[in-house]
Amino acid sequence: MTKERGNLSFFWVKIFIQFLARILTIIFLYNENYGEVSMSCIVYLIYRNKTVKVGRVTDL
Numbered sequence: 001m002t003k004e005r006g007n008l009s010f011f012w013v014k015i016f017i018q019f020l021a022r023i024l025t026i027i028f029l030y031n032e033n034y035g036e037v038s039m040s041c042i043v044y045l046i047y048r049n050k051t052v053k054v055g056r057v058t059d060l
Helices: 002-030 035-059
Strands: none
């Protein structure tokens, strides 16, 4: 059951990242000046979310 749930969450994370990437490309097309700053913030957020999720999975 946990394995199935893990695959499902991974699937949703993949969809969310793709959705985020599309929005980001649109934003970057409109203002290139803030591209680097927002990119570093997003990388940090994704990294933080991954570590939190991994922690939860190991707790289960």
